[in-house]
Amino acid sequence: MNWAVAILGLAFLILIHEAGHFFAAKAVGMRPRKFYLGFPPALVKKVHGGVEYGIGTIPLGGYVKIPGMHRAAPGDLRASLKQEQQDRLALELDELDDALERGDDAAARAVLPRLQAELGDIRQVQDLEGALAPDAYWRQATWRRIVAIAAGPAVNVLAAVVLFVGVYSVGVPVASRMIDSVLAGHPAAVAGLQKGDTILAVAGHPVTPATLHTRIDATHGKPFLLTIERNDRKLTIGPLRATKGTNGYTIGVYLAAPPGPGQPLPRATVSAARFAWDLTDAQLSGIAGLAHGKGTHQVSSSVGIVNYTAQAYKTSLRDYFAFLGYISLALALLNLLPILPLDGGHIVMAIIERFRGRTFTQLAYLRYSAVGLSLVLIVFYLGVTNDIHNLGGG
Numbered sequence: 001m002n003w004a005v006a007i008l009g010l011a012f013l014i015l016i017h018e019a020g021h022f023f024a025a026k027a028v029g030m031r032p033r034k035f036y037l038g039f040p041p042a043l044v045k046k047v048h049g050g051v052e053y054g055i056g057t058i059p060l061g062g063y064v065k066i067p068g069m070h071r072a073a074p075g076d077l078r079a080s081l082k083q084e085q086q087d088r089l090a091l092e093l094d095e096l097d098d099a100l101e102r103g104d105d106a107a108a109r110a111v112l113p114r115l116q117a118e119l120g121d122i123r124q125v126q127d128l129e130g131a132l133a134p135d136a137y138w139r140q141a142t143w144r145r146i147v148a149i150a151a152g153p154a155v156n157v158l159a160a161v162v163l164f165v166g167v168y169s170v171g172v173p174v175a176s177r178m179i180d181s182v183l184a185g186h187p188a189a190v191a192g193l194q195k196g197d198t199i200l201a202v203a204g205h206p207v208t209p210a211t212l213h214t215r216i217d218a219t220h221g222k223p224f225l226l227t228i229e230r231n232d233r234k235l236t237i238g239p240l241r242a243t244k245g246t247n248g249y250t251i252g253v254y255l256a257a258p259p260g261p262g263q264p265l266p267r268a269t270v271s272a273a274r275f276a277w278d279l280t281d282a283q284l285s286g287i288a289g290l291a292h293g294k295g296t297h298q299v300s301s302s303v304g305i306v307n308y309t310a311q312a313y314k315t316s317l318r319d320y321f322a323f324l325g326y327i328s329l330a331l332a333l334l335n336l337l338p339i340l341p342l343d344g345g346h347i348v349m350a351i352i353e354r355f356r357g358r359t360f361t362q363l364a365y366l367r368y369s370a371v372g373l374s375l376v377l378i379v380f381y382l383g384v385t386n387d388i389h390n391l392g393g394g
Helices: 002-027 076-080 083-088 090-102 105-119 123-132 142-170 187-191 212-217 265-290 302-315 317-335 343-356 362-391
Strands: 034-048 051-065 179-182 198-202 224-230 233-240 243-245 248-250 253-255
Touching: 002 034, 002 051, 002 142, 002 317, 076 090, 076 123, 083 090, 083 105, 090 105, 105 123, 142 265, 142 317, 142 343, 179 187, 187 233, 198 212, 212 248, 265 317, 343 362
Parallel strands: none
Antiparallel strands: 034 051, 179 253, 198 224, 224 233, 243 248
């Protein structure tokens, strides 16, 4: 049940991302040809208003097909066909290439019916038809293209803020010094700390919820005493030594975080926007760190993200929606990276083509995408490796 709810939540975030592209493209004059919930092959599909709507067999996410993402170039279709097809359709392919060489789109479109009759409705012919269409993406003004592409990440940012507003309206956890659980085998457990103990001082220094971790980290593994309150009595525990973890020195406890009062809508909106900004800054720093080999152990694949989302749902609905907001924001930032085939790469290419004065061919896009895909695959490998390690308890 937890996993099912987690998958549905993540699928919704990807779906609204694609819906942003879909409605923005229509609004600026580019009629999308397909809008799918899930990925092919299709379970069911229906054409309405020139758009094919469908549900794919792979349930996570969706996709939108905007016509003519690349300019048609002579030889593109020919190169994608088998030799037997090239020989059989040599006349039609020659006519098509000649028309494209001359920039005569009307003549190129006139060849399409004969190619469709022989090849059927294959993807390559669909792509060619879209590239020759008057509402093709590559023909549009730069601002129209940017609006259609940027709308997907923009919807995810908006969704994140809305989710955070809901969380702040209900009430966010309040930091405390009270121990909620003690990890077996860690210094706190060995020293005899218990659930319900309240930490008052570390190594003689009084602490607040905000300074507790800093004081423990400052011990650098040296012996120290803890002053705690247990059943209305002050006790001294220790000495104990903190052990070094990924986030500094710790003693192996989880602190209680009871929910605080909800905020009124105006204040919750300001808090949500500020929180989204802070998360954006942190996520961008994390992405920049990956380029220097830092934080690679924190990368997760879709399996790990689903697992964390399920854990959040198991904890509370508030945690579930807060985590979905975090993922929605991360999805937006990831897609805005300036590499193809991500949305940010398409935005950069649109701007370059504006100053260049002409569009790149599909082959050029494929070449530039190879670098981006390589980076995505490296990150995916790191995520899968980390998830296998974590799920295996290593």
